[in-house]
Amino acid sequence: MAPTYPQVLLQNRKPDRIATLEEYQQSGGYQALADVLQNYSYKDLQEVLIDAVLLGRGGAAFPAGMKLRTVAEDAPFPRYIVCNADEMEPGTFKDRVLIHADPHMLIEGMIIDGYGAKAEQGIIFIRPEYESAARILEREIKIAKEAGFLGKNILGSDHSMEIVVHRSGGRYICGEVTAQLNALMGKRPNPQQPPPYPTEKGLWGMPTVLQNVETLANIPHIIRNGIEWYKNLAVTETGAGTKLFCVSGKVNKPGCFELPMGVRLSEIIEVHAGGMPVGSEYKACLPGGASTRYLPKEFYDIEMDFDPMREVGHRLGTGAIMVFDQKTCLVAATLNLTEFFARESCGWCTPCREGLPYIRDLLLRLEEGEGREEFIPMLQQMSKHLWSSYCAFAPGATSPVESLITYFEDEVREHIAQKRCPFK
Amino acid sequence: MDHNEDVIHPMLPAKLRTSLAEHIARVDHPRELVVDVMFAIQDQFGFLSDEAVEEVAQLLNMSPLEVEELATFYTFIYREPVGKYVIHVCDSVVCWMDGYESIQDHLRSKLGIEMGETTSDGLFTLLPVCCIGYCDRSPAILINKEVYGPLTPEKLDEILENLRAQG
Amino acid sequence: MPKLIIDDREIEVPAGTKVIEAAERLGIKIPRFCYHPGLGSVGACRVCAVKFLEGPFKGVQMSCMIDAKDGMVVSTTDEEAVNFRQYVIEWLMLNHPHDCPVCDEGGHCLLQDMTVSGGHGIRRYLGLKRTYHDQYLGPLVQHEMNRCIHCYRCSRFYQEFTGYHDLGVMQIGSRTFFGRYQDGTLESPFAGNLSDICPTGVYTDKPSRFFGRRWDYQRSPSICINCSLGCHTVASGRYREVVRQEARYSEAVNGYFICDRGRYGFFYTSNEERPRQALVDGKEVSYDQAIREAREKLGELIKSTGPDAVACVSSERSSLETQAMLKKICQTKGWQGPHYFLDESMAQKVKSASSRLESGLAVSLRELESADFILVIGADPVNEAPMLALAMRQAQRRGGKIAVIDPRPVSLPFEFHHLNVTPNEVNLCASLLVKTAVDLGAATDLEQPGIEFYQAIPKLETVSSSLQEQIAKVAQELKESKRPIIVCGTETVRQTTPALAADHALLLQATNKQAGLFYLLPGANSFSASLLASEDGSFLETLEGIENGTIKGLILVERDLLLHFHDRQRMELAFEKLELLVVLDYVNSRTQQRAHIFLPTSTLYEAGGIFITQEGRLQVVPRAHLSGTPIAQVSGGNHPPRIYESEIPGGEPRPGWQALAELVHEEPQPDENTTRSSVLNGLSELNPAFATIPAIDELPEDGMRVSSPEESSPRFSLDWIHELERKESPDKSLELVLVNWTFSTEELSQYSPPLMKLEKEAAVFMHVDDATSLGLSDSDKVTILLDRGALEASVSVKENMAPGIIVMPRHRLLEWQKIETLPKFVSHEEIKKVSV
Ligand SMILES: Cc1cc2nc3c(=O)[nH]c(=O)nc-3n(C[C@H](O)[C@H](O)[C@H](O)COP(=O)(O)O)c2cc1C
Ligand code: SF4
């Protein structure tokens, strides 16, 4: 029997339709907003989120409350809340599922987040592939506004907020905070190294707090049910809340599952994702999207939470688990991943723009049986050097490459020795 | 500086032009709308022609180059003519594991075109695309931003037939 | 001031200094591509990586992105950093062509240097190289995208630094492309700098393509004399020819860049048509013979009519030495002149500018970049002195506000307030603006005349309500500023304007602002000319003297009267009356062709010389090469040139000062250096302002300021108020405003073939209201009837200019010199549309 866990973010998920405003409200929706507007100072709110250990779900695990707090008290207005719904990390689709399940949860989260930064302008940055989600949000924002949850003086308070949906033209780098801000301003979406930090000078030079869809959706629940309840959702000691895990690849039931933070990888695969197909054996997974390291069999039982992963030198990332079996060539998989990153590199800095195509070339030669011994140290060296790129894109991009060699050097060597891909 | 003071393009339908101009007039920072404006014009004509780039530039008081800087950055802005149905085949890692290559091969042979090409009847264009966020439905494709998956060659045939029938 | 250790050596640097700069102070040049001190840091190329051992940062980091901090210990030679940099070079070389021998950047290519010094020698990459299409970018810059290493310098310079938007970055990832939207000539008048800043051969200097390698050239420091700013350049000469000019860094003047007029304005010096041989009545003679004949003829003239039958005219493009020599000759010989200005009003304007530029007010071009408010009174920066516009752009980028009071359709590569009032209203508008911004109560030490001056400024209500509004808005910004600078032109303004601008700057200073003053003058050596100009007599009087027969001999030194004087017909008739016209020059001007006796002079590149910028900055230019016909012209490409003479072919031209000295002295003259020293030694007799300058070889790199000790125009004069009462233009007529353009009006750059290709059609500008009442629309062709006949031009109709005027460029291809007197008004009837 599969253990059942409390459903928080996906509590109103239905197989065939989107939760309406009424349904959301029936489940307690917008109570948190009313509560916050009446009973919380914006600083109280920041404190609650910090105490609840709400960590960013976009991949970097930055404490959400801390981010609000970095907006200086005397910072200028207008201030902005940007919701990052770009979700271009391969393997990740939780934000899409969440928006399609219960859009008002995100909207409420954004309004409350706005209160915490004294921001009155909200923008949802969404990838063009999610056109249907964009339409849903536009429609529901209007409904929320008609119901008085958005607009001037929300619920009679002095907090006001407008939310607009901004469609991206489509590029992975647009998910990176500073690149996203540039994109929003109609500039080329190259990242921009701080300082200044976006919370100091972001959109149009104004303080801007940027958070992931899933992060924002957590906020109303923390307010409604309290810090302890939230922390207790996690099965790990240090963790808090639930996590949306996207499972794909060699499993019987790919999908997005809301599970306690810290649930074991083995359980996710075997229980929730229906196990692996007959004849398939676990070889590795990418535990948190394409820019995390391969997690080999020795970590099959690991607790899927930020800290336990970090302790063994891995990252939880977005919690997008892509499962590879013993029949899948990881050199070819890494080639595919590198192809993705090389194609999506924004082209701003040298290591990423030129180094990734170089790595791709080496992997391609390996896969096609033209590999040479010296490729291995070159791949290692370049993976290391790509950490000195301009932004976090390239370090992420080399995670599969570096971990391929760390954990599966034998498989790489076999390609060289046999002068062909042993899986073909 | 005013960039394209004297250039007037007759191509944009007056109604669209006015509605875009009104939208632009309403916002504090017109430039934030550049992708929206590009999409709006692209939706009208299928792709963003040179004239359209100049049109966007004029509407937003940018230089055509500044528009081109963005138009050529993004995946979903087409600077060349495309078919009525643009098929984006996801070729990222999950779809790769689940066999996007056979989907792609099937499409190529069925439509008689290579990736990046458009069928001679102007109906279909084939383009590769990075992970579209439907890994739970892989192998997946997008047709005019609508998702299809998980796919098999049979399902594909059905989809193509339906679209052909719609013309 | 943070103290840090780089490669075991300690250094203290000002806060905010980047580590890459700190290292440079120690003589350690860390590799760089994207970093450029003029453009700042962006951290794109990653080649400046060093290892941080101690301090707030650890590990391999980009030295261009990190401010030096106390306690930092940095190693540039650390193995990891060296290995990383080596990889960066390898990455950049993956796609870079291996064809240095045919690349025009070879020899001064940063990538070449880095590849060698960075230790990347052997190609490991087995893949193919990426290729791009190149674009046509116009006559100045060659594009070869395959060589691009994506450092982003070009687009940053072009868009951010200069404010033009037709060149930038397209595509993404390793396909990123730098260029224009479509093929076409670059719009920025600073585009030539691309060749300087591109670290490889993507942008190279087109006119000098395939001419030589950097190391083949004699490279000498020089300055630009195509406007009054005097930007620093490097002249690259080869085979007796200047083939390329680049920007030279100057802390005070131009910074790292120059404009295209300056960069490509040098071609007059090697022009094939340039007269290099002395002429008597059109026949080639030896220099000595021409001198002898001139001396004889002058002698006869003086004997029959007296010394004041001879007059001398020079120009603003002559060196100080030449100007001074002429002055000295006139003084000792009793000849008339010299006149350096043709227009008395201009002479007065320059005079009051140079005398009012007190050291407490004068600011350099670079200082202008840190102004928080710039008020331009009567100037059109891009057209008159392009680098001024670039400096203003930097001020604007740092948050400075800019207002321009000028009747012309001024266009600048940044946002600014344009108060496009009529020429008559410029003074009033400026005064109202300053008055509105200045609170007299807050004024500390303002003398009584200053207070009276302030009080005499009319009420704001004297102007239209829309202008009042604009003035109030701009005045608010001026009021809030701390470092306002007034920029004042001399070209189209009234005679009183320069003094008025100085008075306003004083008013601003009196209210505790760090106000500055910056003038534009008509020519490279106007300032020097005004220090030397004599008080009595004007060029017009001299002209009348020729016409009524009292003046029979005229000596023109580097001055083309048929180009510059507004009444060419009158000038030509006057020439016919002359018994002797001696011309000394280095260009084949119309006037030169009329000379009875012609003496070729050498150019700045051949003679060197001293020029004083509009800021009063005296700058010494050394010679770049000896006079002589370029070998390419002598030999038609044959090697070696088959001319067997003991002298350099075409080597006759002598410096203006030397030629003048020989012209007036019977005995053989000492060499040009001795002559030069003697004239420089006597400078302070000509004007005490020169007494303060040290010996030429002791001048600092950036020259030094001379300021006029004279107070020729008193402070806080109210003359401008009386001028306001002057009658407005006659009814139904338009005032003709003659102006300069970036290209095609300036004298010397008119001889530049690449710049000719950038010329715009000669058009006149008219306000839309005037055009409407004349029944004209944009691009119509019109004839304009002037005093000496009609001229044809197309009309450009503008809204952003003053009504009641016609703006006419002194375009090379427009015969505007048909005007009897200035100011000139053209009645509506005199403007006719040409039907096609
Ligand atoms: C190359 C790159 C792509 C990213 N893409 C996304 C994305 O698609 N969605 C997202 O929420 N965060 C993305 N991130 C992480 C964001 O930079 C940022 O950390 C996050 O959105 C902050 O929100 P959070 O604190 O709520 O997680 C990306 C980061 C990098 C470096
Ligand atoms: S690492 Fe460099 S090139 Fe790559 S995405 Fe970041 S900034 Fe762009």
Ligand code: FES
């Ligand atoms: S010079 Fe520092 S990154 Fe380019």
